[in-house]
Each structure stands twice: as C-alpha cells, then as structure tokens.
Amino acid sequence: MADDKTMQDSGHHQLSEEEQQELLKKYDPESNTRDVRGVMKKIVFFGLLAFSIFQLYTAIFGQYTAYIQRSVHLGFALSLIFLLFPFRRKSAKKDRVPFYDAILALLSVGVGLYWPLQYDQLVLRVGRVTDLDMAVAILAVILTLEASRRAVGLPITIIASAFLFYAFTGPYWPGFLAHRGQDLTALSQLMFYTTDGVLGTPIGVSATFIFVFLLFGAFLVKTGVGQYFNDLAVALAGKLTGGPAKVAIFSSALQGTISGSSVANVVTSGSYTIPMMKKLGYRKEFAGAVEASASTGGQLMPPIMGAAAFLMVEFIGGITYWEIAKAAAIPALLYFSGIWIMTHFEAKRVGLSGLSDDQLPNRKEVLKKIYLLTPILGIIIFLLVGIPTMQAALWGIVLTIIVSAFDKETRLNFKDMINALVDGARTALAVAAATACAGIIVGVVVKTGLGLSLANGLISASGGHLFLTLFFTMLAAIVLGMGSPTTANYVITSTIAAPAVIALLMIDEPTGAAVPVVVALSAHLFVFYFGIIADITPPVALAAFAASGISGGDPIRTGVNAAKLAIAAFIIPYMFVYNPAMLMIDASVIEIIWVTATAFAGMLAVGAGFVGFWYRKLNWLERLLALLAGGMLIFPEGMTDVFGLVLFSILLAVQVMTRNKGKKEAVVA
Structure with missing residues (x-):
C-alpha cells in the first residue's frame, strides 16, 4: 500500500484493489487470508462453491434437521477457515497450506460429518455420550475456538474460553457467581449434542438467514452496484456544501445494505471518498472520521442490517425480521442525519463548498441506472407482503440476476454467478465461526444460570435505576465490541445485559406477565447499537483505524472525531428505550x-x-x-x-x- 505521505499527497487518488486488500488484511481479521496456489486453490474454490450450493439447496428445497444442518454448516466453515486463514497474521502472504492446517481441515470435515453419519445412534442414546462422542465434542470446541481466533480475532476466543473455565469452576466463585459446576462429560453433552452449545441458535441463524443474505450481497456486488452507489451519491450530493463528506455519508449508507462489516465499508467506499474530501480541504482526521462513522452506521440501516439483526428474530421470538427492520428505520435515519448535520456545520465553519461541475458525473446517465437498486427495493417489498425472510433473500438473488441483464456492463454470466457463490461463502466463514463461538457462551450462560445472576447483579449495581442500568450496559457492549464482531458482541450482551433492561422496563407489570414485543425490542436494539458503535470508539476503533490508513491521519484522533460525529448513536438508543414510539410499534x-x-x-x-x-x-x-x-x-x-x-x-x-x-x-x- 502507498505510505502515508503518498496517500497524503495523492489528492484524488483512489486506492487500487491490491491496496484495498492490504488495508483490509491489516485491520479486518476476516480478510486476512492466504493467497493459495495450484491444487490447493482449486480445493478451496470448489469447497467454497460446494458450501454455497449446500446452503442454496437447503434454502430452496427445505432444511435438514437442526443438528445435521448446523453441523454440516460448521464443518464446511471450519475446514475452509483452516485452509484459508494462517496460524499467524504475518504469514498471510504465504501461498502454501502447512501440513498441520491440512490435518485440522480434515478433522473439521470429520466433526461436520459426525452428526449426519451417526444421527440414528446419537438420537437413540440421547442423554448419554460415549468416549468417541466426548472426543468429537471436545475436538469441535477446540477447532471452533481456534478457527474463531484466526478468522474473527483473539477477543472472542478469550471470552469463550473464560466462559468454559467458569463452567468448570462454578463452586469456587464468590457470591451470586457461584454454581454447582459442570464436569467434562456434561459439558461435552451440552456443547455438541444439544442446541444450546456450538450447534445452538446463533449458528442456526448463520446456517439459514445470514448465509442467504450474504449471497444476495455477493450477487449485488458482481453487478457493480457498489460503484454505482458512489456515482449516485456524487450525482445527488456532490455539489452541496462540503459535498464529498455528504457523498461519503450517502454512499456508506447504501453500501451498508450489502455489507455487514464496518471495516469493509470503510475500505470500499472510503478509498474513493476520503481522497476526495482531502482534496476539497477537509482535515485528514476529519475526512477519515466521516467515512468511518458513516460506514459503521451501514449495519444499522434497513432493510439489510448487520448479521446480528437476524439473531434478534430468534432471541426475541414472536417477531419477524420486517418488524425489526421497520423499528430500526427512524433511529438509523436519525443516526445518518446526525452525521450529515455535523459535517454540514463543519463545512460551513471552514468555508468548504461542493464539487465543481466538471467533477460531477452526468446526472441523467447515473439516474438511468437507478434500476440497479431494484433488488434492494424488492427485498423491502417481499418482507412487507409477508414472504419469509430466507425466501425474500432468494427472490432478491433472482431479481438481481434479472436486473443485471438490462445492461451488458452489469450482466451476470455463468462465471460471474459461480464467483458470486464463492465470494458469498468466503464472506460467511467468519460469521459461521463467530456464531459457533458465541454458541459456547450462550450454552454456558444457560446451563449455569449466569445470565439471570449477572442481570440481577447489574440491577443491584445500578440501584434499580433504569438510566444507570442502561449506562452500564452501554459500557459493557462497547468494551466487548472492541475487537469482537457485532454478532458475538450482540449474543453476549443480549444474553447477559438485555434481561436486566427488560426487568426494569417490566417493573410495574404483574409478576410473570409476558414481555411485550416493544420492551424486548427496545432492550435488544439498545445492545445491538452499542456493539456496532464500538468500531469507532477509541482506543480500539477498527473502522476509524482503517480510515486513517487511507487518509494518512492519526488513528486515535480519527477515532475521536468519528465518535464525535456519531454522537447521535450514543443518544438514540436511550431515546427509543424511554420513548418506544420511535420504533413505530404500538404508536x-x-x-x-x-x-x-x-x-x-x-x-x-x-x-x-x-x-x-x-x-x-x-x-x-x-x-x-x-x-x-x-x-x-x-x-x-x-x-x-x-x-x-x-x-x-x-x-x-x-x-x-x-x-x-x-x-x-x-x-x-
């Protein structure tokens, strides 16, 4: 990648694809993959393709039982992670797979096939585990932890390992943290032979909703819609006061509909918008902050939000994805309005105008291609009329293929479709690892009663005051999110902290009363928001750091500026907890x-x-x-x-x- 000085002096220079990949590998663990060659490249290619075909087959013709569906999904993900992700990040450029990773990949295949091959026997001896069963369960947990470390990052692996340690050492903990403890046999049973562990709800959602929506995003990218987002943003906002900053906000909001990664959003749209902002006169740190805050908000923007939103459907229960997307609409608009307002006032303060006419694309030509957004609009309509979430994503893929055929520049041929299937599967690897690792945490929380204990402890620490409980929950979500993906962060905080918020919101209700959807949704969206905002909250603000790599600015100052620009994100969650009318439910x-x-x-x-x-x-x-x-x-x-x-x-x-x-x-x- 160009050094900082080169980037600083480059003016309107846009990062090349190689520079973007290098920046992604530096700040995004999910992109830190090997560049495999020869036979291994073919093995990985067909492995990823087979992964997508399996997921599409089950999405179209019906899923297998939960254990088989999830274990095969896990086996695909783990084996491909060990082939693609190196043991150490510094070895990412090596093009060979060492023998030990090949062995780990084969063991992962064995773990993934254990349930399909032994299904009848495992069902017959439910509640009892043989020595082989226990060995496979232990192996599954170890492989999941190591795959998560490589593909997602060390924080989630440490957290999951700490929860396992807690499960073993229950009697030795003080006060409300103490529990009777779990032996190896019981924990093995829980982790791999129930739906409360590795094969729990989180990876179940990954194996269904999330994967198909990631495929939808991959197909959209192949049509060139990402570049079109930039062109549309420049055409509509480029001439406004501080135009390039508003282009970044508009473009990043659109990019968020097809990407669940803040860092990926920053690198994709920021390589174009940050140099443009610098050329107009924005400070390096401010230019990077605008892109980081806007790109992070992409995960909050309906109709396709971050992967954790699909988990929310299962965790809350009795709610559809459409209701979650609808509830998140006004908060998301306020979030981006807040950034827009801040950048507008900053541009007015320092006297920055918009782009000149010769820097703008032909608006008529850009608007002629507005049909490229039809698949995203289609997803909204499909969800609105009640089509199941996964079916809506499938129809979105079909609509993308049809729409792409209108222009030879966007038309998807057979090779493009195959590559989209491969790219979608590649994107899903880290999500599968993160959700499997999160399942370990959920399993321990459920088995030990830790969730209720911590919720009661949180309420006690806050003195029963809702605001203090929300404040402590916010801090927990931000700290957990510093280095952990949003999916894992949401699983942890929704399991531990959200029940405390719900309990306080239900304090005036009769004992045992059912939790209203609006109460559960307010609490879960609260932790969801702050888990995402961790990406721009110093000292560990990965999205801001990635933006500083493009702008040449100081990473910490960029993070501070991004947090300042995204001040709305620190306020809005409190607003919809205190006044749920903002979520458009029962209002x-x-x-x-x-x-x-x-x-x-x-x-x-x-x-x-x-x-x-x-x-x-x-x-x-x-x-x-x-x-x-x-x-x-x-x-x-x-x-x-x-x-x-x-x-x-x-x-x-x-x-x-x-x-x-x-x-x-x-x-x-």
Whole structure:
C-alpha cells in the first residue's frame, strides 16, 4: 500500500484493489487470508462453491434437521477457515497450506460429518455420550475456538474460553457467581449434542438467514452496484456544501445494505471518498472520521442490517425480521442525519463548498441506472407482503440476476454467478465461526444460570435505576465490541445485559406477565447499537483505524472525531428505550411524527453546539445553550420538549438575524 505521505499527497487518488486488500488484511481479521496456489486453490474454490450450493439447496428445497444442518454448516466453515486463514497474521502472504492446517481441515470435515453419519445412534442414546462422542465434542470446541481466533480475532476466543473455565469452576466463585459446576462429560453433552452449545441458535441463524443474505450481497456486488452507489451519491450530493463528506455519508449508507462489516465499508467506499474530501480541504482526521462513522452506521440501516439483526428474530421470538427492520428505520435515519448535520456545520465553519461541475458525473446517465437498486427495493417489498425472510433473500438473488441483464456492463454470466457463490461463502466463514463461538457462551450462560445472576447483579449495581442500568450496559457492549464482531458482541450482551433492561422496563407489570414485543425490542436494539458503535470508539476503533490508513491521519484522533460525529448513536438508543414510539410499534402516526421531529431538531442543536457553528460562529454561551436545547428536545418528555423547542426557536431566530455579522469570523480553509 502507498505510505502515508503518498496517500497524503495523492489528492484524488483512489486506492487500487491490491491496496484495498492490504488495508483490509491489516485491520479486518476476516480478510486476512492466504493467497493459495495450484491444487490447493482449486480445493478451496470448489469447497467454497460446494458450501454455497449446500446452503442454496437447503434454502430452496427445505432444511435438514437442526443438528445435521448446523453441523454440516460448521464443518464446511471450519475446514475452509483452516485452509484459508494462517496460524499467524504475518504469514498471510504465504501461498502454501502447512501440513498441520491440512490435518485440522480434515478433522473439521470429520466433526461436520459426525452428526449426519451417526444421527440414528446419537438420537437413540440421547442423554448419554460415549468416549468417541466426548472426543468429537471436545475436538469441535477446540477447532471452533481456534478457527474463531484466526478468522474473527483473539477477543472472542478469550471470552469463550473464560466462559468454559467458569463452567468448570462454578463452586469456587464468590457470591451470586457461584454454581454447582459442570464436569467434562456434561459439558461435552451440552456443547455438541444439544442446541444450546456450538450447534445452538446463533449458528442456526448463520446456517439459514445470514448465509442467504450474504449471497444476495455477493450477487449485488458482481453487478457493480457498489460503484454505482458512489456515482449516485456524487450525482445527488456532490455539489452541496462540503459535498464529498455528504457523498461519503450517502454512499456508506447504501453500501451498508450489502455489507455487514464496518471495516469493509470503510475500505470500499472510503478509498474513493476520503481522497476526495482531502482534496476539497477537509482535515485528514476529519475526512477519515466521516467515512468511518458513516460506514459503521451501514449495519444499522434497513432493510439489510448487520448479521446480528437476524439473531434478534430468534432471541426475541414472536417477531419477524420486517418488524425489526421497520423499528430500526427512524433511529438509523436519525443516526445518518446526525452525521450529515455535523459535517454540514463543519463545512460551513471552514468555508468548504461542493464539487465543481466538471467533477460531477452526468446526472441523467447515473439516474438511468437507478434500476440497479431494484433488488434492494424488492427485498423491502417481499418482507412487507409477508414472504419469509430466507425466501425474500432468494427472490432478491433472482431479481438481481434479472436486473443485471438490462445492461451488458452489469450482466451476470455463468462465471460471474459461480464467483458470486464463492465470494458469498468466503464472506460467511467468519460469521459461521463467530456464531459457533458465541454458541459456547450462550450454552454456558444457560446451563449455569449466569445470565439471570449477572442481570440481577447489574440491577443491584445500578440501584434499580433504569438510566444507570442502561449506562452500564452501554459500557459493557462497547468494551466487548472492541475487537469482537457485532454478532458475538450482540449474543453476549443480549444474553447477559438485555434481561436486566427488560426487568426494569417490566417493573410495574404483574409478576410473570409476558414481555411485550416493544420492551424486548427496545432492550435488544439498545445492545445491538452499542456493539456496532464500538468500531469507532477509541482506543480500539477498527473502522476509524482503517480510515486513517487511507487518509494518512492519526488513528486515535480519527477515532475521536468519528465518535464525535456519531454522537447521535450514543443518544438514540436511550431515546427509543424511554420513548418506544420511535420504533413505530404500538404508536400513533402523530406520536411517531412528533418524536421524530423533536429528535431531529435536537440533533440539529447538538450538532451546532459540538461544531461551534450554525448560521455563523457560536460563542461559548451559545454553544452551551444549543447543547442544552438539543438535550431537552432529545429527552422524550412533554415538558422538556416544550422548553427545548422554545430555546431552539430563540437560538434559531438569533442566528438568522445575526448571520451576516458572523461571516468575518469564519475560518477560511
């Protein structure tokens, strides 16, 4: 990759595909793969292809029993990970698979085939495990932990191992953490011969919904829709104040519909938008921060959110994916509006205009290809009319193939389709490993009662106050998310912390009352949000670090700027917990409009207060009052909204009347 100085001086230079891959390998464990050659390359290629064909077959013609479906999925993923992901990251460029990884891959195939080959016997002796059964279970756990370390990162492996240690040492823990403990036989039974361990709900979702949606994304990428997102964003937003920053926001929101990785979003769209922002005059750290915060928010953007959203369907129960996507719509729009507002005020503050006409693509030509977004619109319609989630993804793939045929530049031939199947399977490897590893955590939590114990401990530590419980939960989600994928983070926090939030929200309900969907969804979306935001929260902010690799800026400063730009993400989850009308569940249209309008006005005031500019430069008192007005508008209570609107109106009127007075104070870039 070009060094920092080269990147700094490159102006409008866009990263080459090789530079993008190198940057991904540096900051994204999921991309740190070998470049295998010769026979092994063919083995990996056909292995990935077979993985996708198996998943498509079961999606179309019906799944096998849970144990067979999930174990085959696990076997494919583990074996391919050991062939593709090196033992050490520094050996990623080697093109050979060492003998020990070949052995681990073969053992993984054996683990994956154990349930299909021994199904009848295993069902007959349910509750009893033989020595061979126990050996296979132990091997499955070890292989899962090692595969997760390679493909996902060390943090999740350490956390899962700590939970296993806790399961063994239960009687020796103090206070509410103590439990009777599990022996090796019981733990082996739990981990591989029930649906509460490695083969639990998380990998079950990976083996169904997630995989097919990843295939949908891979097919969309093959049509060139990723580049079209950039072109469309430039055509629509490039000429606005601070145009390139708004292009980054718009483009990243669209990219998020086909990618579940913040780092991948940054590298894909950031290689184009960050040099463009720098050329216009944005500071390196700010340019990187805009892209990092926008790309991270891509996982929050319906209709296709991060992989954890599919887990949410199973964890909450009695809810469809469409209801989750609908509930996340207003929070996601507010998130991106917040970043848009901050970048707009920053551009006004430093006097940055938009792109010139000669830097813009032909808008008519760009809009002629708007049909490329039809598959994404199709997914929304399919979900809206009640088509099952997995079937909606399958029809989305079919629609992508049909739409691509309209233009020879986007048309998918047979080779493109095969490569899309291979790419989709490759993307699914890390997700499968993460969900299998998360299953270990869930199994221990369920078996030991740790979830209830920690939830009670969290409520006790917060004194039963909802705000403090939410605050502690936020900290836990962010810390766990520093280096862990969103999927694993969500599994842990939804198992441990979400029950505490639900318990406090249900405190006025009769004992034993069913948890309303809106309560469960508020709690789960809360931990989901902060697990994602960990990608831009220093000191470990992988998305921001990847952006700094493109901009040449300081990684920590880029992370601080990204967290500042994404301030909405730190506020919005509290808003929808206190006022669920924002989730559009059990709320009237008037309530939804009111809470959205006041929240947007609040984000506008908060943005002005943080940046120090509105229609003109703000003095310290005006900044303080803007932040106060924004806080009152954001806090979901009737009286605070009224006071906030009054203060907001006064500030706005003062700004409009004195806007010419402050022009000379603006800093010229």
